[in-house]
Amino acid sequence: MDNFFTLLKSELLITIIIFYLLFIKIGKGVRNDGLLTMVQILLLINLIAGFFFNQEGHLNGDMFYTNPLIAFQKSILNLGVYLISLLFAGWFRRHEHMPEFFILMLSALLGMFLMISSGNLLMFYLALELATIPVAAMVNFDLEKKISSEGAMKMILSSAFSSGILLFGISLMYGATGTISFAEIPAMLDGSPLQILVLVFLFTGFAFKLSIVPFHLWTADVYEGAPMAATAFLSVVSKGSIAFIFITALYKVFQPMHGVWYNMLILLSVATMVIGNLFALRQQNIKRFLAFSSIAQVGFILVGISSNSSQGISAVVYFILIYVFSNLAAFGVAAVISSQSGKEKIDDYKGLYKTNPFLSWILALALFSLAGIPPTAGFFGKLFLITAGAAKANYGFITFVALNMMVSLYYYLIVVRAVFMDKNDLPVEKINIHPATKLGLIICGSGVLLVGLMSWIYDYIQNLF
Amino acid sequence: MNLIYLILLPLLTAVLVLLARNAMQVKLMALIGSAAQIVLAVYLYFVYTAEAALSKGNQVYFEKQYEWFPSWHISFHLGVDGISVAMILLTAFVVIAGVLVSWNVEKMTKEFYFLLVLLSLGAYGFFISLDLFILFFFLEIAVIPKYLLIGIWGSGKKEYSANKLALMLMGGSALVLVGLLGLYFTTPEHSFDLIKLSQVHIPIDVQRICFPLLFVGFGVFTAIFPFHTWVPDGHSSAPTAGSMFLAGISMKLGGYGCLRVATYIMPDAALEYSTIIIILSSIAILYGAFTTMMQKDLKYINAYSSVSHCGFVLLGIGMLTKTAMTGAVMQMVSHGLMTALFFAVIGMIYERTHTRQVKEMGGLLKVMPFITTVLFIVGLCSLGLPGLSGFVAEMTIFMGSWEHPDMFHRIATIIACMSIVVTAVYILRAIGQTAMGPIKDEFKNLGDAKWNEKAAAVILLIGILAIGIAPTWLNELIKPATEIIMHKISIVK
Numbered sequence: 001m002d003n004f005f006t007l008l009k010s011e012l013l014i015t016i017i018i019f020y021l022l023f024i025k026i027g028k029g030v031r032n033d034g035l036l037t038m039v040q041i042l043l044l045i046n047l048i049a050g051f052f053f054n055q056e057g058h059l060n061g062d063m064f065y066t067n068p069l070i071a072f073q074k075s076i077l078n079l080g081v082y083l084i085s086l087l088f089a090g091w092f093r094r095h096e097h098m099p100e101f102f103i104l105m106l107s108a109l110l111g112m113f114l115m116i117s118s119g120n121l122l123m124f125y126l127a128l129e130l131a132t133i134p135v136a137a138m139v140n141f142d143l144e145k146k147i148s149s150e151g152a153m154k155m156i157l158s159s160a161f162s163s164g165i166l167l168f169g170i171s172l173m174y175g176a177t178g179t180i181s182f183a184e185i186p187a188m189l190d191g192s193p194l195q196i197l198v199l200v201f202l203f204t205g206f207a208f209k210l211s212i213v214p215f216h217l218w219t220a221d222v223y224e225g226a227p228m229a230a231t232a233f234l235s236v237v238s239k240g241s242i243a244f245i246f247i248t249a250l251y252k253v254f255q256p257m258h259g260v261w262y263n264m265l266i267l268l269s270v271a272t273m274v275i276g277n278l279f280a281l282r283q284q285n286i287k288r289f290l291a292f293s294s295i296a297q298v299g300f301i302l303v304g305i306s307s308n309s310s311q312g313i314s315a316v317v318y319f320i321l322i323y324v325f326s327n328l329a330a331f332g333v334a335a336v337i338s339s340q341s342g343k344e345k346i347d348d349y350k351g352l353y354k355t356n357p358f359l360s361w362i363l364a365l366a367l368f369s370l371a372g373i374p375p376t377a378g379f380f381g382k383l384f385l386i387t388a389g390a391a392k393a394n395y396g397f398i399t400f401v402a403l404n405m406m407v408s409l410y411y412y413l414i415v416v417r418a419v420f421m422d423k424n425d426l427p428v429e430k431i432n433i434h435p436a437t438k439l440g441l442i443i444c445g446s447g448v449l450l451v452g453l454m455s456w457i458y459d460y461i462q463n464l465f
Numbered sequence: 466m467n468l469i470y471l472i473l474l475p476l477l478t479a480v481l482v483l484l485a486r487n488a489m490q491v492k493l494m495a496l497i498g499s500a501a502q503i504v505l506a507v508y509l510y511f512v513y514t515a516e517a518a519l520s521k522g523n524q525v526y527f528e529k530q531y532e533w534f535p536s537w538h539i540s541f542h543l544g545v546d547g548i549s550v551a552m553i554l555l556t557a558f559v560v561i562a563g564v565l566v567s568w569n570v571e572k573m574t575k576e577f578y579f580l581l582v583l584l585s586l587g588a589y590g591f592f593i594s595l596d597l598f599i600l601f602f603f604l605e606i607a608v609i610p611k612y613l614l615i616g617i618w619g620s621g622k623k624e625y626s627a628n629k630l631a632l633m634l635m636g637g638s639a640l641v642l643v644g645l646l647g648l649y650f651t652t653p654e655h656s657f658d659l660i661k662l663s664q665v666h667i668p669i670d671v672q673r674i675c676f677p678l679l680f681v682g683f684g685v686f687t688a689i690f691p692f693h694t695w696v697p698d699g700h701s702s703a704p705t706a707g708s709m710f711l712a713g714i715s716m717k718l719g720g721y722g723c724l725r726v727a728t729y730i731m732p733d734a735a736l737e738y739s740t741i742i743i744i745l746s747s748i749a750i751l752y753g754a755f756t757t758m759m760q761k762d763l764k765y766i767n768a769y770s771s772v773s774h775c776g777f778v779l780l781g782i783g784m785l786t787k788t789a790m791t792g793a794v795m796q797m798v799s800h801g802l803m804t805a806l807f808f809a810v811i812g813m814i815y816e817r818t819h820t821r822q823v824k825e826m827g828g829l830l831k832v833m834p835f836i837t838t839v840l841f842i843v844g845l846c847s848l849g850l851p852g853l854s855g856f857v858a859e860m861t862i863f864m865g866s867w868e869h870p871d872m873f874h875r876i877a878t879i880i881a882c883m884s885i886v887v888t889a890v891y892i893l894r895a896i897g898q899t900a901m902g903p904i905k906d907e908f909k910n911l912g913d914a915k916w917n918e919k920a921a922a923v924i925l926l927i928g929i930l931a932i933g934i935a936p937t938w939l940n941e942l943i944k945p946a947t948e949i950i951m952h953k954i955s956i957v958k
Contacts, residue, residue, distance in 0.1 A: 413631060
């Protein structure tokens with residue numbers, strides 16, 4: 001029990017903030033502005049605290065496991081939540097149920113923390129549910145909007161379905177190996193058909209959450225319907241956490257069967273990239289556009305995961321860190337514009353540079369980073385994913401991935417072109433950006449520029465394990 | 466000399482440009498920065514020749530290595546040889562001329578100069594990097610500035626051209642990336658280092674895959690047939706300085722990559738594939754020349770003739786003889802200077818007459834003697850008049866190509882030579898119609914070049930004449946470097 005507080009530090013901190021918010025909610029006369037600043041400060045403290053006193057250790061048998069790498073992964077998720085609290089400040093302070101939103105978001109975050117720390121399939125499943133159900137409520141947060149409820153409905157149905165498949169896989173796993181502990185499973189795996197079925201079921205469950213093609217159909221509708229803050233949380237923090245546990249599951253638990261899942265990964269990665277890219281080409285709504293672009297990004301993450309090496313893990317973690325900055329910057333800009341002018345179409349962005357140069361540059365940086373153009377961090381992130389994947393010397397696949405970067409550049413350039421080049425008689429008016437949002441955008445922008453160039457960040461990740 | 470200054474100087478200029486308060490300060494900062502670049506480049510040339518005279522036969526000079534992503538064995542490894550020094554000189558000349566020519570840009574001046582400086586940063590970084598990861602990094606840095614330059618400040622169907630250019634160049638660099646990864650995993654300690662890669666023997670089956678990837682990938686940048694289609698659109702839509710940078714510097718990145726990376730590291734495959742390279746480049750030369758004959762727009766004329774001229778670069782590389790290779794590098798430098806000047810002059814004429822159609826002009830010699838004189842010189846340089854740089858470079862390539870006694874190489878050389886006649890036709894026709902004949906009434910009051918335009922033209926003319934009249938210095942500069950590359954090839958032979 002000595003280590004109880006240090007090992008569970010991140011989870012406890014989040015729980016404290018949740019309880020703080022619950023008590024605030026009971027009290028009366030709290031103004032949103034002050035509370036929001038307080039929450040931002042608490043989240044910042046939480047983020048900074050995440051970098052200290054990180055140890056390796058188990059709790060409750062094998063239920064809970066943490067090490068410096070997992071702690072860093074939690075810090076990335078913390079960073080995402082902190083940035084969301086900054087970027088969407090304008091929306092939060094006008095919303096009458098702001099504390100509830102944070103309670104839901106932090107509960108989901110707590111679930112994700114427990115999920116990436118789980119050492120047991122049962123614990124994993126419980127944490128996953130905790131990480132999913134609050135998100136569905138977040139998606140439905142704009143109660144007056146029909147599209148929002150539709151999105152939430154789709155999300156909860158597809159989540160329930162995928163959880164069902166996952167649970168079936170877990171029960172089959174127990175039947176096939178007689179254990180559900182991550183540490184004991186690998187020794188029992190011999191690649192029998194039943195175990196391959198287990199792998200397929202578990203893989204499908206993950207694929208739903210990561211919106212890997214062909215399990216991506218819920219993504220665009222949910223992203224479009226949800227309030228922007230929920231969309232950002234879903235596409236960045238939620239996806240990041242699933243990718244982390246996905247790596248653990250494949251590398252640790254299913255290591256003896258890596259020949260099987262390697263082929264699955266390659267196939268799904270190709271499908272995900274192609275479908276994500278092709279559908280992103282035709283999108284008019286910026287949220288749907290970002291939804292499909294994030295599907296394509298998951299395809300790239302799968303390339304890194306397919307390497308089955310420690311380089312692969314650090315490349316994926318590094319990429320997700322960069323992805324947090326770049327995708328949140330894009331969502332942040334979109335949210336500022338949509339909350340001020342209600343415009344969400346790419347055509348509405350025409351001539352944005354004339355009126356809002358700051359927002360335009362941040363958006364351009366974010367999109368270049370997502371497209372993988374130097375000197376933005378996305379270039380390094382994507383290149384390391386591809387390099388890690390190329391270690392298998394599967395050149396046809398790697399050429400395909402590299403050419404997909406070209407396709408993705410095309411649709412990112414559509415937005416850049418609208419912002420910088422196209423003329424518009426009625427551009428978005430000059431927007432007064434909330435100071436917290438501005439701070440968030442600056443953090444994202446500098447993250448996009450610097451995380452790549454400062455190579456020690458990558459080495460820090462590499463040295464965590 | 467520490468080569469990192471070549472990166473830091475444009476970086477500093479870019480920051481100063483961003484900090485400048487008004488358009489005048491922006492221009493001054495950019496001018497001072499590019500002047501400092503040219504001083505640094507010339508200084509580098511002298512230091513390099515002194516150093517090279519002292520220690521002959523070194524692979525690279527002024528090596529510097531800084532740690533960067535050690536877990537991937539990537540380091541910021543810098544160094545130059547004769548070829549890089551020649552390209553750096555070219556870049557410095559074109560950059561200052563480009564800055565001077567765009568003195569009248571009024572739309573978003575700050576952003577314009579910022580992107581120009583960023584482009585030059587990419588070029589310098591590319592030419593001095595010895596680590597292929599860094600090389601690739603700098604290669605791609607230059608893509609987006611080009612896209613924005615064409616798309617924002619361009620003319621005509623600019624969005625289409627900008628998109629086409631960005632996508633084709635990205636496609637090219639995607640191929641380069643895969644080729645580089647193939648090389649990376651063949652070295653025992655997994656390294657992108659050019660020097661290390663040149664020392665290990667890469668298995669022939671890896672070379673057979675990676676060489677075409679790298680050569681075609683870099684080739685897209687230098688308009689290898691059939692991936693040349695971005696050149697005419699991109700050049701004709703770009704603003705004047707943009708076309709100058711594109712044709713003068715950016716297309717040279719490709720040639721340099723084909724030579725220094727693909728051919729140098731993989732000599733076996735270079736020998737095997739040389740036939741295909743020669744065929745493709747002969748097609749580009751002839752096809753470019755004949756297409757130019759049909760063009761009516763001055764910018765299109767120069768853009769298509771660039772395809773033809775860059776074909777000579779690839780032909781020189783594909784011939785795989787020392788002389789031809791030296792000629793290829795000379796052609797890169799010569800074509801860079803010449804085509805930059807050509808675009809500058811076209812820009813000057815367009816600014817005054819507001820048309821680029823050859824038919825609509827005439828008699829401009831009377832109102833703008835300086836501009837048309839420069840147009841004459843650069844046109845004659847393009848068709849290979851002795852005494853100007855074009856002649857020296859093309860002659861060297863032909864001499865080198867003729868060294869092969871067999872029929873195939875002879876025919877390719879003859880085809881390439883024939884294109885000069887075609888070049889003469891289109892150049893003389895275009896210049897004649899522009900400068901001579903009766904002048905139209907609306908052009909009678911036009912003025913001649915201003916100080917900035919004169920300065921830009923003179924700077925580039927100095928370069929063209931310096932190579933044309935006394936080619937020895939350039940030859941001496943390049944030759945030791947091509948000897949090292951040829952040495953590797955002769956071992957394979």
